[in-house]
Amino acid sequence: MLTEVTVTRYITPLREGGSLPGLVEADDRGTYVMKFTGAGQGRKTLVAEVVCGELARRLGFRVPRLVTIGLDPVLGLAEPDQEVQELLKSSAGRNLGMHFLSGALGYDPLAFRVSPEEAGRIVWFDALVNNVDRSWRNPNLLMWQGEVWLIDHGASMIWHHNWPGAEASAARPYDISDHALRAFAPDVARAGLELAPLITEELLAEVTAEIPDVWLADEPGFDSPDDLRRAYARPLLARAADIHERVKVKGDQ
Structure with a gap:
């Protein structure tokens, strides 16, 4: 399971992200980028971060270490920013933290090139x-220590916002028209040959086990957190087999 830590000090909001x-x-003396259950899409965003982040790590991608962070809402009382104060108050309990990569630079495709192989792996994922x-x-x-790191997967697996339509949603092609790495001729087929065999029921069970029960509780249509974990795994297992064939540019037939 993800390591559990507790917030001791709120430093500053990061206003680049829409969910603040x-x-x-x-309390482990670590510094983390914290995402809150009370923000945006709430706990589903955090679930997506855990599933995608931990799956990416097991597939060999560089992603910041994830932890769960306990938050006492009393920390919000000292915040002068009303928006931040309300966010802290509404996010009591377990939230998500990502190890802060101090000194990292935002990736600029005009400044940093990647190989077709690396671009293909990232696009495939x-x-x-x-x-x-x-x-x-x-x-x-x-870009951190000369290498590309993947962050912010909260907008992934959009089918989990509408479980009755999840199967149909997961069957659609993936449009890379605006993808940041499209210009580097990503070798998606090669990535599929390498990575698809690694996506197994056992691996997905291991990854989804990292999701805290409290983020899965009371989801309509599911009897238990484990039932919902299996629902997260099914579309990923199905997509892995042929998603390299459904990577499209808008307008392709």
Whole structure:
């Protein structure tokens, strides 16, 4: 399971993100980018971050270490910013933290080139999880210590916002028209040959086990957190087999 830590100090909001994540210190002396259950799409965003982040790590991608962060809403009382104060008050309990990569630079495709092989691996993974937030406008990639790191997967697996339509949603092609790495001739077919065999029921069970029960509770149509975990795994297992064939540019037949 993800390591559990507790917030000791709220440092500052990070206003680049629409959900207003914050930079915090925790009782393990670590510094984390914290995402809140009380923001935006709430806990479903955090579930997507865990599933995609932990799956990416097991597939060999560089992603910041994830933890769950306990938050006492009393921290919000000292915040002068009303928006931040309300966010902290509404996010009591377990939230999500990502290790802060100090000194990292935002990825710029005009400044940093990647090989077709690396671009293909990233595009294939984004297609697998249906990441709609890796555009050239907002790459959600960082350069740290000379290497590309993947961040911010909260907008992935959009089918979990409408479970009755999940199967149909997951069957659609993946559009890379605006993908940040499209210009680098991503070798998606090669990536599929390498990565698709790694996506197994056992791997997905391991990844979804990392989701805290409290983020899965009371989902309509599901009897238990484990029932919902299996629902997260099914579309990913199905997509892995042929998603490399459904990576499209808008207008392609």
